[in-house]
Amino acid sequence: MSSSDALARATNDKPVPVWQNILVILGTPIAAAIAVxxxxxxxxxxxxxxxCFAFFMLATGLSITAGYHRLWSHRxxxxxxxMRLFFAIFGACAIQNSILNWSADHRRHHRHVDDNDKDPxxxxxxxxxxxxGWILFNEKGAxxxxxxxxxxxxxxxxxxxRYNLTLTLTTxxxxxxxxxxxSGKLWGVFILATLLRVVLxxxxxxxxxxxxHIWGRRPYSEDNSARDNDFLALLTYGEGYHNYHHRFQYDYRNGIRWWQFDPTKWLIRSASWVGLTSKxxxxxxxQIEKARAALQYHRTMASLAPHSRCEELRAKLELQYREYQQALNDWTTAKQEWVTAKRGQINDKLERLDQRMRYLEYTYRLKLQRKRWRLLNAQLAS
Ligand SMILES: [Zn+2]
Ligand SMILES: [Zn+2]
Structure with missing residues (x-):
């Protein structure tokens, strides 16, 4: 857990217990269960x-999600x-190893997801x-x-x-x-803000x-085990939309809908308004809708496959899929043209109005096609 765990790493392939990690991971829940x-x-x-508990929960939680994860691991x-200094200090406080170690493991996880040898x-x-288990026993050496x-x-x-251990102990x-x-509440603060908070x-x-990677739905990709899970998003400041995240890992958002609980996204976006974050x-x-529709298409096709008499339905699905894709393409082009017109690169007022009307028309067409597409998939799946 601390940077010194590199010392405990073995140079062979056999799992080697990492005692300081075992002590922290198993010791803190026991101590919290007694002390609280x-x-x-x-x-x-x-x-x-x-x-104090609330502050430390938020500070460490967001330093991991917004800092370690979305900023450093995924850029x-x-x-x-x-902001980076804050994330570095309270990330060390989370006792999840240094940014460098965490990100190296996490990038390996994304690159080799579900691979027993290469995904840590x-x-x-x-x-x-x-x-x-992967924290308690080291199998990979240095x-x-x-x-x-x-x-x-x-x-x-x-x-x-370099100073991970010092920062961890200080914070x-x-x-x-x-x-x-x-405050005169010496043990009370320590028990809640350190002990209980570390465990949670x-x-x-x-x-x-x-x-x-087990529990939830897979709307964007079935190429790996990652799942979208609203309940986990509540516990992890928005990291529960993990299927989306594995499909589009460079997006600063994990919950892309306005109603999805993603406080990490809210923090990053609101910080950009005062210049603390950028790019x-x-x-x-x-791209998102294309991935979603492609997966839905393959899923419904697969459900129709065992039935030999479904030729007509398959043709219907195929046709609707093509029409939906066309609507998406047209809408994207109309949107790009409208954005260009709005930025003032097109000076003619009438032309700008025309672009806007086109964009609205294609938005309407897309909505119609999306409705038809979803309805057909629901009908065929039932
Ligand atoms: Zn990630
Ligand atoms: Zn994952």
Whole structure:
């Protein structure tokens, strides 16, 4: 868990227990299970202790999701050094290893997802391996940083990597104890803001490697085990839309619909309004809908395949699929032309109005085709 775990790594292929990880991962839930109810019963937690807990939960959780994950592992946007410094400090506080180690493992996970040899937390090796087993036992020897050379150029990343243990101890012990001393709630703050928070933050994050590869729906890709799961999104600041994320990993959003719970996306976007983040990368609505429709097409076709008398239905589906794709293409072209016109690159007022009308018309046509497409798939699937 700390950068010093590199010392504990073996150079052979046999799993080697990483004792400091075992101590933290197994020790903190036991300590929390004893300390939280005992302290609650004999002393009781007040508003200050809960406020510290909430702050540490948010700070560590978002440093992992917005910092470690979307910023450093995927380069989905760029962030001001103040923001990167905050993520580096509270990421170390999350006790999930340094940015460099975390991102190297995570990039390997995306590249070789579900490959038992190359994906460090492959779900094909079972829930417990993907959840914590890969952390408790080291099988790969020394960490390979060849896929994070870009991050090695970030001085904040390298500073955090070098002082990870110091930062982890300072933020988990010294800082809560200082807050506890100042408020006169020494143990109360430590038990909630460090002990309980570490356990919850750990397992909520680990759920993405385990549960989000088992439980949920796959609207965008069936090429790997990743799933979209609204419940997990609630626990992980929006990381539960993991099927979308594996399909379009460079998008700074994981929940792309306005109603999907993705506070990490909200933080990144709102920070861009005050210049703390920039170059937010997104996948176009066209690409997203194309992936979705292609998967739906193959799924419905497969469900019709065993029935020899379904030739007519297959032809109907094929035709509707082509019409829907055409509507998507036309809509994308009309949208691009309208955006160009709106930016003022087309000066003629009448022409601009014409582009707008065309865009609206194709939006209407697309909606109609989408409705027909979904209806037909639902009919054929039932
Ligand atoms: Zn990822
Ligand atoms: Zn994954």
């Amino acid at each position: 109810p005992l302290y609650a019963y004999y002393t009781g937690f007040g508003a200050f202790e809960w406020a 989905a946007y760029e962030a001001h050094w103040l 937390y492959s779900i094909k090796r079972g829930f417990w391996h993907a959840h914590i 960490q390979d940083f060849s896929n994070v050379k870009d991050l090695q150029r970030d001085p904040i990343v390298m500073w955090q990597h 988990n012990i010294a800082l809560p104890l200082l807050l506890g001393l100042l 933050n750990h397992h909520f994050t680990f759920f993405i490697n385990s549960l989000a 937010l990368r997104t996948v176009s609505a066209f």
